[in-house]
Amino acid sequence: MLDHLVYAVRDLDEGMDRIEQLTGVRPARGGKHAGRGTHNALLSFGGDQYLEVIAPDPDQADLPSGRGFGLDHPGAARLVTWAAKAPSIAERVKRARAAGYDPGDAWAMSRDLPDGSRLEWMLTRGGGMAGDGLVPFLIDWGNSVHPSTTAPGGVRLISVRAEHPDPEAITAMLAALEVEMDVSRADEPALIAALRGPAGEVELR
Template identity: 45%
Template sequence: MLDHLVLATPDLDATSVAVTRDGITLVDGGPHIGVGTRNRLAGLGPGRYLEVVGPDPEQPEPDAPRPFHIDELTDARLVTWAVRVPDLDAALEAARGTGHDPGVARAMSRRRPDGELLAWRLAFPPDDLGGVMPFLIDWGTTAHPSASLPGGATLDELVLEHPEPARVRAVLDAVGADGPVVVRAGETPALTARIDGRVLG
C-alpha cells in the first residue's frame, strides 16, 4: 500500500516553514547517519505520511551524493514515493515478473529524537521513471512512523503521469500499491500529490 511521499529540498528549514504555513504539521524525524540528511514528517491519514528530507548541517559532508538528488536541487520538489510491503523479497520478485527492475534490498535505520531506533529494509529502482515508479519499503517489526505523528492532513490523491501508463500500472498492481493513486497518460513522467486540496509537485 502507499506508504509515504518524499518531498526533497536543498533547505530543510525553509521548506518546513513553507509546508507548515500551508497548514501541515511537521515533527522532527531525525538524522540519517552517514547519508548527510535528516527529515521531518507529517501524518497523511492512517498508515501514510509525508517526508520532507534535506541536508543535515550537523553531519559532515557524506562520501557519496545525498539520496533523492538533493545535492542537485534548487527548490523543494516531490521526487518519489514509497509502497509498503509485508515481504520485501517477495515484492521484489513480483516486480521483476513484470519486467521492472525494483533494485536491490538494503537495510537502513535512524534514531528518533526520543531515542527510539527505527529500522527497515528498502529497495530503490535504478530507473524510477522520473519518480513515478515507487521504491519498496518493509518496516518489519518496527512500528510504522505514522502511528506517532499528529493528524490533521489527508492525502486526497497521488497522480502519476507517464507515456506508458499501462507499464506503470502493471508494476503497481504486482506489488500491491493500493490507495488514492491515479495513473494517467502524459507526455513526460510527473507526479503530483493533492493534500487537503493543496497541490504538491
C-alpha cells in the same frame, strides 16, 4: 498501497514552513539518516501513511557516496517519489522480477530519533527515483512503530496521481510492483498529491 510521499527540499526548516503554510499543520522533525547525508520531518495522513519532508543534513557534509532523491544538488521543493508498503519485501521483490521489473535488492536502513532511539526498516532503492520518481520503492517496517503514529496529524491524503511522457511504461512498472496509480500523458514527469487540512484543500507536486 502507499506508505509515504517524499517531498525533497533544500533546507529542512524552510520545507517545514512551506508545508505548514500549505496545509495548516507543521511537520515534526523525524531525525537523521546516519551515513546518508539527510534528515527529515514528518506529517501523518493517518492510516499508516505520511508525508516525509527530506533535506540535506548540514552535519553530514562528507559522504562516501552521494545523497539520494537528487539532494546532492537540490532544486526547487517538490514531490520526488513515493514508497509502497511491502510487509514481505523479499517476496515482493521476487514477484516483481518475475513480472519483468527489478526494484533492486532490499537493504537495511535506520534513523536516529530525537529521543535517542533508533528506527529501523528495510527498503529497495529509493534515491535513484525509478521512472522519474513515479515508480515507488518498497518499504518494510518490520517490528518498528510506523512513523505515522507519532507524527503530527490533521491532514488527509485525498488522492495521488502522476503525469509522464510515457504513461504506458510507468503503468507497466507499477503493475509489476502490484501497485496502482492514475498516470496521464504530459510533457514533463510529475507526482501530484491532493491534500486536505486546516488550511483547506491543496495540490502538492
